[in-house]
Amino acid sequence: MYYGNQSKYTRARPTARAAHHIAYFVPLPDDVQDYIRDNNDGKPPSANLLTHCRRELFHGQWACVIDDEFVHAYEHGIVVDCIDGVRRRLYPRIFTYSADYPEKMLLATLRDKGRCPCPRCLTTFDRIDRLGTREDIEARKLNTRAPTAEQDRLVQEARELIYDSGYVVNSDHVEALLREQSLVPTRNAFARLEPFGFNLLDALVVDQLHEFELGVWKAIFSQLVRILESVGSETVHELNKRFRQVPSFAWTTIRRFANNVCEMKRLAARDFEDILQGFYPRPTTMRS
Numbered sequence: 001m002y003y004g005n006q007s008k009y010t011r012a013r014p015t016a017r018a019a020h021h022i023a024y025f026v027p028l029p030d031d032v033q034d035y036i037r038d039n040n041d042g043k044p045p046s047a048n049l050l051t052h053c054r055r056e057l058f059h060g061q062w063a064c065v066i067d068d069e070f071v072h073a074y075e076h077g078i079v080v081d082c083i084d085g086v087r088r089r090l091y092p093r094i095f096t097y098s099a100d101y102p103e104k105m106l107l108a109t110l111r112d113k114g115r116c117p118c119p120r121c122l123t124t125f126d127r128i129d130r131l132g133t134r135e136d137i138e139a140r141k142l143n144t145r146a147p148t149a150e151q152d153r154l155v156q157e158a159r160e161l162i163y164d165s166g167y168v169v170n171s172d173h174v175e176a177l178l179r180e181q182s183l184v185p186t187r188n189a190f191a192r193l194e195p196f197g198f199n200l201l202d203a204l205v206v207d208q209l210h211e212f213e214l215g216v217w218k219a220i221f222s223q224l225v226r227i228l229e230s231v232g233s234e235t236v237h238e239l240n241k242r243f244r245q246v247p248s249f250a251w252t253t254i255r256r257f258a259n260n261v262c263e264m265k266r267l268a269a270r271d272f273e274d275i276l277q278g279f280y281p282r283p284t285t286m287r288s
């Protein structure tokens with residue numbers, strides 16, 4: 001947690017210790033397998049059941065954070081006598097949630113790489129290759145996912161089948177309700193904040209670390225070049241031309257691009273790092 005009105009020049013400096021830890025999340029303990037086996041005629045839990053338990057535990061822990069007290073503070077604020085002698089009303093807010101793809105799906109209570117693999121819209125898996133096209137942009141606007149609370153009716157029905165009628169978590173009856181939109185039978189802990197204007201799907205922003213700065217950058221760059229190629233070879237030439245014009249900076253930090261950046265095969269990981277640096281220049285100290 002950070003104080004939103006603290007200067008960003010303090011907030012963004014790790015040594016300022018401006019970040020405050022609120023909760024530590026525990027993973028599903030290994031001995032849960034023994035517990036299930038002991039209570040299920042000696043049969044071990046299925047992978048689907050364990051996945052379900054992991055989701056339940058994760059959202060159960062979030063529900064401990066987003067409890068009645070938190071929801072009250074979210075709505076009405078908390079009156080605090082601050083150290084500067086001023087009494088202020090503070091409002092806790094969740095602005096952004098940084099997570100990689102599998103964690104985003106866990107958070108959004110959706111299934112990983114399901115029929116609708118996106119946490120924000122209902123674009124189906126077989127249409128992923130249209131990424132970046134005008135058609136895709138339109139489809140995303142038209143098929144935006146409804147707020148979590150609206151999925152809740154289906155989820156609630158599925159949970160009744162599992163917890164009251166004893167159906168298996170991935171049985172046909174449960175799947176018939178959830179598969180269409182890639183939902184899972186777990187209640188989303190964040191749905192409690194939706195009446196106050198919070199939308200979890202908006203908080204799941206593009207994650208700079210996982211989606212650009214780690215290995216997947218190469219895959220994203222390949223896809224961007226493919227999109228350019230589909231528009232016409234002229235555009236690829238233009239990209240190469242522009243990259244050749246990028247001057248070197250601080251010599252060791254960004255090298256000059258002499259080759260055609262689009263010929264992927266010739267590029268080593270180091271070159272991709274340079275291209276990345278070209279897009280997001282850093283202070284040189286961060287590289288040492």
Ligand SMILES: [Zn+2]
Pocket residue numbers: 118119120121122123140
């Ligand atoms: Zn989407």
